[in-house]
Amino acid sequence: MDKVISWIDETREQSIEKLARLISQPSVSSTGEGVEECAQLLVEMLTEVGLDAKVMPTKGLPAVYAERIAPGTPTVIFYGHYDVQPVGDLSLWETPPFEPDIRNGRMYGRGTGDNKGQLLTHIIAVDAFLKTYGELPCSVKFLLDGEEESGSPNLGDFVEENKELLKADVCYFADGPIHYSGRPQVVFGCRGIIDVEIVLDENIRDCHSGHYGALIPNPAWRLVHLLKTMKDAGGKVLVEGFYDKVRPITPAEEEVLKHIPFDVESYFEGVRYPGTGPEWDRIEALKAHMFQPTMTITGLGSGYTGEGVATIVPAKAVCKIDMRLVADQDPDEIFELIEKHVKKHLPEAKVSGHGKMYPSRTELELPISQAIIGAVKRAWGVDPVVVPSSGASCPEYVFTQILEMPTISVPYANPDENNHAPNENFDLDLFIQGIKTTAHVIDTIAKHEEW
Amino acid sequence: MDKVISWIDETREQSIEKLARLISQPSVSSTGEGVEECAQLLVEMLTEVGLDAKVMPTKGLPAVYAERIAPGTPTVIFYGHYDVQPVGDLSLWETPPFEPDIRNGRMYGRGTGDNKGQLLTHIIAVDAFLKTYGELPCSVKFLLDGEEESGSPNLGDFVEENKELLKADVCYFADGPIHYSGRPQVVFGCRGIIDVEIVLDENIRDCHSGHYGALIPNPAWRLVHLLKTMKDAGGKVLVEGFYDKVRPITPAEEEVLKHIPFDVESYFEGVRYPGTGPEWDRIEALKAHMFQPTMTITGLGSGYTGEGVATIVPAKAVCKIDMRLVADQDPDEIFELIEKHVKKHLPEAKVSGHGKMYPSRTELELPISQAIIGAVKRAWGVDPVVVPSSGASCPEYVFTQILEMPTISVPYANPDENNHAPNENFDLDLFIQGIKTTAHVIDTIAKHEEW
Structure with missing residues (x-):
């Protein structure tokens, strides 16, 4: 490993140049800007390193797949996403988002932290082994999503259709920031999500509250009385069966x-x-943050809420709810429970769903889990913070649920990476440290025997 | 009375011309357009008839006052408002709102039904007596508000400061439409109103529902749980003391x-x-419509309610409520009860009030009440519908509560008058019938002895 680590230090400038090359290529999935070109660029970069790489179509924007098999060794699949968030208000950027600039030891540009910079560490770590030893100690695969910032709407189907190709012993990825204490963290899961909208389209029009107020149903009041049956004031969800499958x-x-x-x-x-x-x-x-589901009202609307007053009985009321789910809750089942509950308490209301993601959790007790914690500790020289689950949601379930493999993530970015915001950046020392961490992970997986 | 009624029929065309003259003068209180000029025009029209009339300043737009005292007779004060609603979308008007046009026996124009056409009937009825007999059988006063369509914000204070001047035995006015069955109606009151806004400004900013959803208070949920303590699902208001004063x-x-x-x-x-x-x-x-107070959510807002979803915990939640009050509820007292209730159940929420009006009710049992029902019956030849209270609110309390006189209203407009809407109109037969009705009322008041 010493030779690999030395190579990583010696080639620091080339790695930073690769990062700049990748950031210079826009890849905004919400508009499609540059996504195809970025997929092509990644295939080139993976091929340069020595992998078999190709752009693979999905029902939406393409994925990138690459592999290099060392027969008889375990296989790690690296996940990442090469699409980025829209740049937003350009005037808030100190330098243009797709013209990477280095200031104070950081590279600024859209996608530096989320997630091009982080996925690039895996490619360079693979390169480090090949340049040092001419071969890899384990087999590697890459799956890079082009639609993560749009909710990965086609990743599940893509993985389902390519189960054989994507087969591996463990999935590893780097996304988000290190622990705010400055220590690395190893994350073993994330919560799922299901979004629900409840609409009570009660009256044909807003009505005069004096002429009709006493006699006509008020959708806002009716919605309030529905909602109170769904969650109590203490925060406990009252929908029957909601907690049944919580692991x-x-x-x-x-x-x-x-x-x-x-x-x-x-x-x-x-x-x-x-x-x-x-x-x-x-x-x-x-x-509560990691192991319990939530039911959050994200939007509530009825009638007039501007300046002054409108003396009306509103025609309609709307409530949007998002539920973060934990292992082993199923978003489709939860949606059905909500539908059933609303049908019982306010049958006139319509329930519809928007996006969903399954929860994901990998057991800490697995030998590979403990091995990767050890790899991160070796790479950093400190104990990592071990996080059983993040509170947020990501498409990790495609690995744990569809491909049924342990999935572990180790974020590499600085806590102030400004992902999804102007002046996104990646601390270059952390970038190099990320490459080394992935190298330790590859080495650890290669040596791991207790599958 | 036969001579008065005949005069009204014979001068039908002049009356319609007067109506056109009044409608041609804009008087939009929300913008102030033409209000002063309209007050001046009314003073001219009242003076032409033979009354002492003047424009009187208030803290807002002026009122018009006029009187003609016949010593030793009872006094009726006619109320009306000469301001009008904004015209709204001009393209929806078949003819310009301030260029009165007669079609199918109706005059079209802003203010024909609400309320210039109706207040004009009282002026012409007074004229009918003076032209026929040279004198009035009772004393008459006029108080015409210039801000009713803006909620009469200064009428209460104006009346309070001019109690002596406005002294009378009974208040009479015409506003709104006849009963939809085609019969006249005699209305003895209206509900009051108090508007309340409850704001829970909970978080500094909208927060990520995955990162914060389990741990941070959600103002939308907290508002739901406050509201459920204010009114039950059956419609009963739960705020302590709310019904205490209901007559x-x-x-x-x-x-x-x-x-x-x-x-x-x-x-x-x-x-x-x-x-x-x-x-x-x-x-x-x-x-429920006439004798019970209401608590209506008129607006409810929190978070994001547009297309799609925003996975946030909202920073803030707002609820607007209007309460229609019945005799003898006091809007200030009700506001205090709401404040106290919110302070107890959700002390972080802020409560503020917007407009208010007191309820008004005149007893049906009073001899003058029965006498005016009789006058309307004589004018129409059918039994009027007797309505103890309207569900809506108007500033009638200034007469019943501040001036402490019985107050009775008899609407003259057609049910499809389109008040507050495009193509507002007044059926001209009903306009003439209104003049006759007011004449019968004057005659009845003059002969009435049981004060």
Whole structure:
């Protein structure tokens, strides 16, 4: 490994040049701008390194697939996404988003942190082994999504249709920032999500509240009385069956919770008005965040809410809800429970669904889980923060549920990477550290025997 | 009376010309357009008839006052408002709103029905007595508001400051349409109103529902749980003390309810989707409409309710509520009850009030009440529908509460007058019938002895 690590240090400038080359190519999935070209560029870069790479069509924007098989060795599949968020208000960028610029040891540009810079670390780590030893210690595959920033609408079907091709022993990826304490973190899952919209289209038109107020149903009140049957004031979801499939916390998960740094006060800084809490027990907060589903009203609308008043009975009321789901909840089943609940309590309301993602969780107890924690520790020289699940959602389930393999992610970006925001950036020391981390992971997987 | 009625018929064309003259003068209180000029024009028209008339300043737009005292006789004060609603989308008018046009026996123009045409009937009825007999059988006063379409914000103070000047035995006015059955109606009150806004400004910004959803308070949910404590699903208001002052229904009111035509199905036509009720017992519906206060959510807003989804915990939630109040509820007291309730159940929420009006009710049992019902019956030759209260709100309380006089209104317009809408109009036969009705009322008041 020393030779590999030395090579990574010696070729730092070439790696940064590769990063700049990748960032210079726009790839905005919401508009399609540059996506096909970026897929082609990645195929070139993967091929240069020595992999068999190709652009693969999906029902939407293409995926990129690559592999290099070392027969008789275990296989890791690297996941990443090469599409980026729209750049937003250009005037808020200090330098143009697709003209990478280095300032204060960071590269600025759209996609540096999320996720081109991070997926590139895996390609360079593979290169490091090939340049140093001429061959890889394990087999590698790459699956790079071109639609993650648009909710990965076609990734599930694509993976379902290419199960054989994508077969591997473990999935590994790097996305998001390192722990805000400055330590690395190893993440074993994410929550799923299902979005639901409830519409009560009650009256043909808004009505005069004096002429009709006493006699006509008010959809806003009716929606309030529906919603109160769905979640109590203490936060418990009341929809029958909602918690039935929630997977219990394992002893190993209970144990790692104790070691996760979590400062309630700094968590709410910039989010809550000073002095307004809420106060949480640290362990309870972490459990709620990782192991419990939520039911969040994301939008509520009825009648007139502008300046002054409109003395009306509104025609219609709308509520949008997003539910974050934990292993082993199924978004389709949860949607059905909601539909059933609404049908019982307010049959006139219409329920519809938008996007969904399944939850994902990989067991901490697996030998490969512990092995990768060890790899990260070796790469960094410190104990990583072990995180059983993120609170947010990503398409990780395609690996754990469809391909049925353990899936572990180790974020490499700086906490102030500004992903989805102007002046997105990636600390270049962390970029190089990411390459080294992936190299340690490859080495660890190669040596791992307890599958 | 025969001579007065004949004069009214003989001068029909002059009356219609007067109406056209008044309609031609814009008087939009929301913009102020033409209001001062219209007040001046009314002073001219009242003076032409033989009254002492003047424009009187208020804290807002001016009122018009006029009087002609016949010593030793009872006094009626005619109320009306000379301001009009904005014309709205001009392209929806068949003829320009301030260029009165006669089609199919109706005059079209802004203010024909609401309220210039109706207040003009009182002026012409006074003229009829003076032209026929040279004098009036009773004393008359006029108070014409210039801000009714803006909520009469200064009428209460104006009346309070001019109590002596405005002293009278009874207040009479004509506004709104005749009963939809084609019969006249005599209305003895209206509900009051208080508007309240509840704002929960919970988080500094909208937050990611995955990163914060489990741990941060959600103002939309908190508002739902507040609202459910304010009104139950059956429609009963739960705020302590809300119903305490509601005046019981009198035997006379119970009796007239039986005779009010009210067809539930036609009431909801164009308002409810076909076949969706709600079903109401006729008497219960009338009682709820006239004698019970309401609590109506007029607006509800939080987070994102546009197309698609925003996976956020909203920063803020807002609810607007209007409460229609009945005699003897006091809007200020009700506001305090709401404030107290919110302070108890959701102390972080802010409560503010917008407009308010007091309820008004005149007793059916009063001799003058029965006398005016008789006058309307004589004018029309049919029994009028006796309505103890309208469901809507108007500034009638300035007469019943501040000036402490019985106040009775008899609407003269056609049910399809399109007030507040394009192509507002007044059936000219009803306009002439209105003048005759006012003449009968004057005659009846003059002869009335049981004050």
